[in-house]
Amino acid sequence: xxxxxEPNECRQDxxxxxxxxxxxxxxxxxxxxxxxxxxxxxLGVLPKEEHSNLSLKGKVKGFAHGWKQxxxxxxxxxxxxxxxxxxxxxHAIKLQxxxx
Ligand code: SF4
Numbered sequence: 365x366x367x368x369x370e371p372n373e374c375r376q377d378x379x380x381x382x383x384x385x386x387x388x389x390x391x392x393x394x395x396x397x398x399x400x401x402x403x404x405x406x407l408g409v410l411p412k413e414e415h416s417n418l419s420l421k422g423k424v425k426g427f428a429h430g431w432k433q434x435x436x437x438x439x440x441x442x443x444x445x446x447x448x449x450x451x452x453x454x455h456a457i458k459l460q461x462x463x464x
Pocket of ligand 1: 399400441442443447459
């Protein structure tokens, strides 16, 4: 389901928090992409060299879903509204404070 989100609903300054994707949980379903008013996410394919970092669960999920996952090329634009966290059906996204 896609919903309209006004960017001014996110009150936090950008760059203070960032979404972190659990690579062992993400199934590349893509709900985070339209949920973010700041275009933080894109869907892509987990590089082969990163497959060995996954748990057994992550490897099974990755294989089953063609290694499709979400990535955050625009992570600095995050304003911590939390819509992506709520949108992910796999509970794979957490917000954490950006390291200084
Ligand atoms: S919390 Fe998620 S939806 Fe909100 S701005 Fe950050 S990345 Fe986008």
